[in-house]
Amino acid sequence: MDLRAHRVEALVLRAIPYGESDAVVHLLVLGHGRIPAFARGARTSRKRFGGALEVFTRIEALLKEGPELWALREATVLEAHARLRDDLHRIAHAGYATELVHELTRAGEPADALFVLLEEFLARLERGPATSARLRALELLALAASGLAPELGACARCGGEVAPGRAAFDPDAGGTVCAKCVVDGALLLTVGSRAALRQLRQLGLAAADAPLSADGSGRPADARAFEAAAAQAAAPLAAFLRHHLGRALGSAGFLDQVGAPQ
Numbered sequence: 001m002d003l004r005a006h007r008v009e010a011l012v013l014r015a016i017p018y019g020e021s022d023a024v025v026h027l028l029v030l031g032h033g034r035i036p037a038f039a040r041g042a043r044t045s046r047k048r049f050g051g052a053l054e055v056f057t058r059i060e061a062l063l064k065e066g067p068e069l070w071a072l073r074e075a076t077v078l079e080a081h082a083r084l085r086d087d088l089h090r091i092a093h094a095g096y097a098t099e100l101v102h103e104l105t106r107a108g109e110p111a112d113a114l115f116v117l118l119e120e121f122l123a124r125l126e127r128g129p130a131t132s133a134r135l136r137a138l139e140l141l142a143l144a145a146s147g148l149a150p151e152l153g154a155c156a157r158c159g160g161e162v163a164p165g166r167a168a169f170d171p172d173a174g175g176t177v178c179a180k181c182v183v184d185g186a187l188l189l190t191v192g193s194r195a196a197l198r199q200l201r202q203l204g205l206a207a208a209d210a211p212l213s214a215d216g217s218g219r220p221a222d223a224r225a226f227e228a229a230a231a232q233a234a235a236p237l238a239a240f241l242r243h244h245l246g247r248a249l250g251s252a253g254f255l256d257q258v259g260a261p262q
């Protein structure tokens with residue numbers, strides 16, 4: 001057994017054709033983080049790769065370490081997430097999710113929390129409609145897993161109190177800001193958006209699929225109102241992500257074009 005070969009579980013974030021028959025595959029590998037790997041014969045060898053190198057697929061992979069690129073020797077499908085590919089909105093959401101996770105990880109740094117989050121996101125997206133609420137939950141949890149969680153309670157600049165309800169949101173400051181610290185050009189979180197984001201951050205993807213009323217009663221929320229509040233939070237969170245990533249995500253444009261499911 002080659003000591004530098006690893007049999008691992010991975011999610012396919014990207015697959016880029018290379019030459020006639022090969023591919024460079026960006027994998028999020030459990031225990032290892034994001035790894036770009038060279039798959040020789042990716043597009044010709046069904047025996048070694050049969051269908052396993054499609055984006056969004058969870059695979060078992062045999063990887064061999066290399067000085068620059070690792071080599072992907074063989075891969076088998078653990079979960080194809082096939083239903084993600086038969087709906088334009090799901091494709092857009094899954095593509096955004098994989099790009100976001102790709103951008104929030106560094107090559108070779110373990111990121112198991114993001115692996116678990118992305119796998120849960122893809123599985124839930126496959127079972128239900130594509131929603132803003134689930135995207136916002138993904139963004140908040142992915143940022144938190146990367147140590148970049150936005151402040152949603154106190155003032156991100158002075159630590160003071162930000163009154164309940166609607167609040168100014170300043171990506172440069174790190175989240176919500178109080179009336180004293182607000183500067184021109186700050187964005188706004190509506191009452192509903194702020195409450196939705198706080199619930200999504202606390203309760204995760206499950207809350208996106210079954211939100212609770214904001215009145216503390218534990219009753220289900222009005223799903224349409226919750227979804228609208230999550231959609232209103234898209235622009236502030238996109239600005240927050242741009243601030244940390246230094247650019248907008250390429251897939252965000254496709255997401256905008258596709259729009260919300262009817």
Ligand SMILES: [Zn+2]
Pocket residue numbers: 155156157158159160177178179180181
């Ligand atoms: Zn302040």
